[in-house]
Each structure stands twice: as structure tokens, then as C-alpha cells.
Amino acid sequence: MVVRKAVLPVAGWGTRFLPATKAMPKEMFPIIDKPVIQFIVEECLSANIENVIFVTGRHKRPIEHHFDINTDLEKHLEQCGKTDLLRNIMEISRLINPIYIRQKEQLGLGHAVLVAEPVVGYEPFVVALGDIIVRDNKNILERMMEVYNRFGKSVIAVFEVDRKDVSKYGIIYGRHIEKDIYIIDDLIEKPKPKEAPSNLAIVGRYLFTPRIFEKLKVTPPGKGGEIQLTDAIKLLIEDEAVYAIKIDAKVYDTGTPLGYIQTVLDFALHRDDLREDLILYLKQLLSSSIPQIDTV
Numbered sequence: 001m002v003v004r005k006a007v008l009p010v011a012g013w014g015t016r017f018l019p020a021t022k023a024m025p026k027e028m029f030p031i032i033d034k035p036v037i038q039f040i041v042e043e044c045l046s047a048n049i050e051n052v053i054f055v056t057g058r059h060k061r062p063i064e065h066h067f068d069i070n071t072d073l074e075k076h077l078e079q080c081g082k083t084d085l086l087r088n089i090m091e092i093s094r095l096i097n098p099i100y101i102r103q104k105e106q107l108g109l110g111h112a113v114l115v116a117e118p119v120v121g122y123e124p125f126v127v128a129l130g131d132i133i134v135r136d137n138k139n140i141l142e143r144m145m146e147v148y149n150r151f152g153k154s155v156i157a158v159f160e161v162d163r164k165d166v167s168k169y170g171i172i173y174g175r176h177i178e179k180d181i182y183i184i185d186d187l188i189e190k191p192k193p194k195e196a197p198s199n200l201a202i203v204g205r206y207l208f209t210p211r212i213f214e215k216l217k218v219t220p221p222g223k224g225g226e227i228q229l230t231d232a233i234k235l236l237i238e239d240e241a242v243y244a245i246k247i248d249a250k251v252y253d254t255g256t257p258l259g260y261i262q263t264v265l266d267f268a269l270h271r272d273d274l275r276e277d278l279i280l281y282l283k284q285l286l287s288s289s290i291p292q293i294d295t296v
């Protein structure tokens with residue numbers, strides 16, 4: 001069955017970025033000149049996803065505006081002869097077919113995915129987290145779809161992390177069946193390094209059979225009192241196989257201040273118009289004394 005729909009949970013408060021996120025969704029933070037969420041939408045579109053379903057909250061309206069057609073702005077850019085910019089802003093709003101659905105209460109990632117059930121229906125679908133950007137030569141969602149087409153079961157993307165970082169992620173334990181592919185035997189959300197069954201961390205890209213909804217409905221609150229998607233997957237593996245695909249991509253977590261700064265820097269270093277001046281600036285910065293934190 002073709003995977004046509006992607007669910008992007010974007011309702012979170014973004015508390016790690018307050019006060020910036022009081023009125024501005026963290027998913028709209030710019031990576032230089034493109035908001036984080038657009039990278040994820042582009043990833044979905046290039047994997048031929050037809051419907052992008054945003055699970056949003058009350059302070060997330062800028063995301064909806066961003067993917068609308070803005071005729072006033074388009075007219076203005078046309079009149080100024082800014083054709084490159086015009087093409088740029090026209091493209092994404094013409095390609096995307098968005099659906100917005102509200103998560104009325106923020107009860108966790110698992111709950112956010114469950115909110116999308118009436119729109120997804122009984123078919124396989126992708127979940128792509130709204131603050132994780134993946135940079136890879138091959139579209140990761142397409143690779144996951146290939147695995148899904150072979151086995152007809154859910155597929156979760158994982159990557160290797162340092163042992164000291166396992167408590168930031170959902171961690172899987174799997175049986176290696178072939179190059180980069182595992183059958184998952186166990187998962188645990190944000191374990192202590194001592195408790196982690198491996199260093200294979202969930203990236204934030206999932207492809208689910210619709211049976212995940214049955215499991216989400218009976219998943220009790222877990223880590224942090226929230227309904228965790230990882231816990232629902234743990235229930236799903238009792239009934240049907242769930243595969244993991246290990247990717248070797250660069251994974252950017254823009255949802256933390258350090259991760260966000262690293263993302264902006266990395267993307268800037270890959271841009272011809274910024275690279276040289278930025279390297280010069282960084283060299284100067286690092287050769288001068290590192291600023292001290294003022295203490296009272």
C-alpha cells in the first residue's frame with residue numbers, strides 16, 4: 001500500500017526556548033532564511049507524500065500562514081522584479097496540501113499522533129517530528145518506505161549516538177537481520193546510560209501501520225507523565241514485527257538551544273554566500289579570548 005500521508009506533531013510549547021516561543025512556534029525559527037518546519041515538509045514532499053497533517057496548538061498559527069499562498073507578497077515581489085524570491089515563496093505553498101488539526105491538550109507525543117487518526121484513517125502513514133532536520137544523500141522517508149514495501153510492517157529510523165546522550169532519546173534494542181535493518185525487540189524512552197539496551201536512538205521519523213492507533217488508545221502515561229509514542233510501539237511489537245533502519249545521516253535537533261545554534265552554523269557553513277565570511281569570523285572569535293560569563 002502506498003504511503004500518502006505524514007503527521008507532523010507541532011503542538012509543543014517549546015519551553016526550552018521561552019520567552020522566544022511565547023508567541024512564535026519553535027518550528028518557525030529560521031535556519032538562516034528558511035523555517036525549520038519547511039525542511040521537514042520538503043522532505044515529505046520529495047518522498048511523494050500527498051497530505052501533510054499538522055497536529056497544532058493554539059499558538060501555532062504562523063505555521064498555517066507560512067504554507068498559505070500570500071498573493072499580496074507575491075504581487076509585491078513581482079513588481080520589484082525579485083523573481084528568485086518570488087519563485088522560492090510560491091513553490092512550497094503550491095506543492096503542499098496541508099491539513100491542520102488541533103491537539104486540544106498537550107498530553108504527549110503519542111497523544112498528538114492519536115489526534116490525527118480521523119484524518120489518517122486505516123492506512124500506513126509517516127510521523128515526522130517538527131523540530132528534527134535530517135540531512136542525508138538519500139531521502140530517509142523513501143528508504144523507510146522501501147523497507148515497509150518489503151515487509152509490510154512499521155519502520156522506525158534510528159541512528160547511533162554516544163552512550164552519554166542516550167537519555168535524550170527513545171532507545172531501541174534490535175536483532176540485526178541484514179545491513180542496517182533490525183527487528184525491534186525492546187524500546188525504552190530516555191533511559192539512563194546504565195539502563196540503555198543499546199546506543200541506537202530514535203531519530204524522529206516513523207512509518208506506522210494503522211495498528212499503532214489501537215495501541216496509542218491504551219498506552220498509559222509514561223516518562224514525564226505523558227503518553228509516549230515509544231511506549232505505544234512497545235505494545236505494538238507484542239502483536240506484529242516492527243523494523244528499524246539505521247541511518248548514517250546528520251541529525252539536527254533544533255528543539256534545544258545548542259542544537260539550534262549548531263544547525264544554523266552547519267547550514268551557514270554549507271552556503272556559498274556565507275561560508276567564507278563566517279569561517280573568517282569564527283577563526284577571529286576563537287583566537288580572541290572566549291567571553292567570560294558575568295557573575296554577580
Ligand code: G1P
Nearest residue numbers: 109132169170201202203204230
Ligand atoms: C522524541 C521521542 C524520542 C525520540 C526523539 C527524537 O523525544 O519521544 O523517542 O528519540 O523525539 O528527537 P523529544 O525530543 O520530543 O522529547
